[in-house]
Amino acid sequence: MENEQAPGSLARALADVAAEREAQDRMWGVQEFPDGTGPAFTARSEEAKLECAAAWSRGELTWRHILTEEFYEALAESDPRSLRNELIQTAAVALKWVQSLDRRHGGTVHQTRDGHRSEKLVRDRIPEIIREAGGTPETRTATHEEQAALLRNKLYEEAGEYIATNDPAELADLLEVLHALAALHDLTPEQMEEHRATKAAERGAFSKRLVLRLPH
Structure with a gap:
């Protein structure tokens, strides 16, 4: 059974990602933006594939090559299902890279960005209501x-x-x-x-x- 605290463990890397996601949600709440992906990135995706293959053939493949290929493959997708699949693959490669770093350099404590100030849109009279209640918005x-x-x-x-x-x-x-x-x-x-x-x-x-x- 995998030691969850061992350097290079998937469980530890996933726990750090989950902690970071929770911290992001506390800071920003649910966020929704356009995807911004599509055929405009197809050429860059093909270029990244060729760079990855060339590095492999030379014996010079790095995590940078692999993650770049996955990243641009995601950017080239516009179909939601295909985009989701590519993003999952990108996230999986990023996690494998984290595991590799942990095996080589030991696991470090992940520092979430909880120190940042969070904010959200509120109704127009909310600051007035807070002041009436004795607060300082x-x-x-x-x-x-x-x-x-x-x-x-x-x-x-x-x-x-x-x-x-x-x-x-x-x-x-x-x-x-x-x-x-x-x-x-x-x-x-x-x-x-x-x-x-x-x-x-x-x-x-x-x-x-x-x-x-x-x-x-």
Whole structure:
């Protein structure tokens, strides 16, 4: 049985990755961004494959070559399933590299970035409410460029709170975020409702509890 604390153990490397992910979630919450991948990276992916093969044939293969190949293969994908597979492969190679480092140099204690200040988007009156309760809130005004990303993160946060509590009152928070996102696209609540009604007329709603069985 693998010693979880031994240098080079997979369990230890996975534990460090899990700790880092938890620290990132504490700092930033759920984050959602566009993938930014696709055919534009195909040429770089092919170049990385050739570099990896050439290094192998010369007996000069390094972890850098292998991880670079996996990384650019992921960047060249646009299909979600293929992208996910490539990202898993990239993460697996990165973990193997960590294990190799631990075997050669001994395992070190991973330092998470818990010291960084976390922040999140809040409703306009939250600082006022905190001050009324005797607190001293520290705030900043988000730039227009980061507003969409912050609202997407807030969407996940509010959806998660509803899922965790099953409290219908949380749906009002979710709706507020949806309205704010719609405003970024110059859509009024009335126009949102028009879009919803149009889709309901074309495709139906969810009132019949229909569940589609997907092919294998």
